Amino acid sequence: MDLWAIHLDSIWYVVSFILVIIGIGGSFLPVIPGPFVSWLGLLVLQLATPIAENYYILGITLVLSLALIIADYIIPYLSSKKYGGSKYGGFGASAGLVIGFFVPIPFAILICAFLGAFLGEMIYKPDYQVAYKAAIGSFLGVIATDLLKFLVCIGFLIIMIYQIVSF
Numbered sequence: 203m204d205l206w207a208i209h210l211d212s213i214w215y216v217v218s219f220i221l222v223i224i225g226i227g228g229s230f231l232p233v234i235p236g237p238f239v240s241w242l243g244l245l246v247l248q249l250a251t252p253i254a255e256n257y258y259i260l261g262i263t264l265v266l267s268l269a270l271i272i273a274d275y276i277i278p279y280l281s282s283k284k285y286g287g288s289k290y291g292g293f294g295a296s297a298g299l300v301i302g303f304f305v306p307i308p309f310a311i312l313i314c315a316f317l318g319a320f321l322g323e324m325i326y327k328p329d330y331q332v333a334y335k336a337a338i339g340s341f342l343g344v345i346a347t348d349l350l351k352f353l354v355c356i357g358f359l360i361i362m363i364y365q366i367v368s369f
Contacts (some may be wrong), residue, residue: 211250215366218247222359229351230311232299235274236351237267240358247362252369263358270354274347278315281343287323287336294322295340316341 225240241263248255279292298318302311319340323333 211252214246214250218243218250218362221246222355222362226352226355226359229355230348231303232274232296232311233303235267235271237270237354237358240355241267244358244362247365253365254369256365259361263361266354270347270351274351277347278319278340278343281346282319282336282340285335285339285342286332287319287339288326290322290326291319291333291336291340292322294318294320294325295337295344297322299344312341312344315344 221243222240224234225236225238225243228234228236228239230236241260244260244263247253248260275296278295279289282291282295283289295315295318298314298316299311301318302314305314307313316337320333320337323336324330327333
């Protein structure tokens, strides 16, 4: 293998690693689709010469990352509904996630998701008990999807490291 190919492979490894790390961070940020960005890291890794192409793994991980993108919007909504909320609470939680990204305080995403669900429910039906229960449900849904996305991205990191080490 010539020197140029070794340097190019090193670039693919670094880009792949950066994408997977960004994906892990994106697990908690609503503006970055964490699992999909991590999957792009796995895809870029396939460009490295010594890595054996494994389309089976790429296909499974792609389906998983796309399913998590969908679940990221559905689970908080369903969780809010389970606790007695309406679609307003679910939409409020989603809006709170986006707003929380721009608020410069610790745990802003979680706080804003909770407040968004609460305010959404208060707009729909001004009952504090119902709004509070729906906000709790939405909050639990957000926590569940973030944890699930984080674990999947860590799994993608493990797959990446395994492919690099085992070539």
